[in-house]
Amino acid sequence: MGKIENKFRELKAKKKKAFIVYIPFGFPSISLSGKIITSLDKSGVDFIEVGFPFSDPLADGTIIQKATQISLKNGVNPDYFFAGLEKLKSKVKAPLIILTYYNPVYMLGLKKFLKKSKDAGVGGIMIVDLPIEEAGNYIKEAQKYELDTIFFVTPATEFERAQKIMKLCRGFVYYVSVTGITGPKDFFIKSVLEHIKRLKSCTDIAICVGFGIHNREQVRKLTKESDGIIVGSAIVKYIDDHYQEKNFLNMLSTYVKGFQE
Numbered sequence: 001m002g003k004i005e006n007k008f009r010e011l012k013a014k015k016k017k018a019f020i021v022y023i024p025f026g027f028p029s030i031s032l033s034g035k036i037i038t039s040l041d042k043s044g045v046d047f048i049e050v051g052f053p054f055s056d057p058l059a060d061g062t063i064i065q066k067a068t069q070i071s072l073k074n075g076v077n078p079d080y081f082f083a084g085l086e087k088l089k090s091k092v093k094a095p096l097i098i099l100t101y102y103n104p105v106y107m108l109g110l111k112k113f114l115k116k117s118k119d120a121g122v123g124g125i126m127i128v129d130l131p132i133e134e135a136g137n138y139i140k141e142a143q144k145y146e147l148d149t150i151f152f153v154t155p156a157t158e159f160e161r162a163q164k165i166m167k168l169c170r171g172f173v174y175y176v177s178v179t180g181i182t183g184p185k186d187f188f189i190k191s192v193l194e195h196i197k198r199l200k201s202c203t204d205i206a207i208c209v210g211f212g213i214h215n216r217e218q219v220r221k222l223t224k225e226s227d228g229i230i231v232g233s234a235i236v237k238y239i240d241d242h243y244q245e246k247n248f249l250n251m252l253s254t255y256v257k258g259f260q261e
Helices: 003-013 030-042 062-073 078-088 102-108 110-119 136-144 159-168 189-200 216-222 233-242 248-260
Strands: 018-024 047-051 096-100 124-127 148-150 173-176 207-210 228-231
Touching (some): 003 148, 018 207, 018 233, 047 062, 136 148
Parallel strands (some): 018 228
């Protein structure tokens, strides 16, 4: 049983749903991103997705694309990324999850990427553009390093295929609330809830919802059926708008807690 599953069991015992936050590493600066992750942990976030900067993030909207470009301009590379996570592993209680595209994994080498992830105390990995048909070796190697493999199900995923995807997931399933790219959106919550309910009828693994979530009301409604929610773009935008202010980290903590209250 990995860090992620243990955390979900802990939350279930407390009758709580997971609150997950995404932050690109190295944004708005390498040093500040570490402080942000620590602050998010202290703010009661249950899991933290740490984005590995990639030059062509096809699934991301303008907010995260901009943040990713800033990370790259700040010189973030695999050495900075994994060294940064190593420094955080003794300070952060929330399980860390790497979100990446396959190109950086391929360029570094699969086994090396996984080993560095394990050494950095990471609990799981999401590879946005890796289909399950091509993921056999990745899953096998990830299991050796006790890293959970989290895959995506979308509203357009056929039910039979969704079942196959969920069987390969470890930790949780990432349910994409809307088709398209990331960014704050208004969407039909009722249809999302119905889809999640159907998915949960054939799996015991946790299902968490991401993409488009940007306010407390969405969080409240989506956690009626899901096991947790993921907020990314809204928090990244808040950081971009306020990181130069004197009391920024306290402001960020208050903003994040507002999603959970």
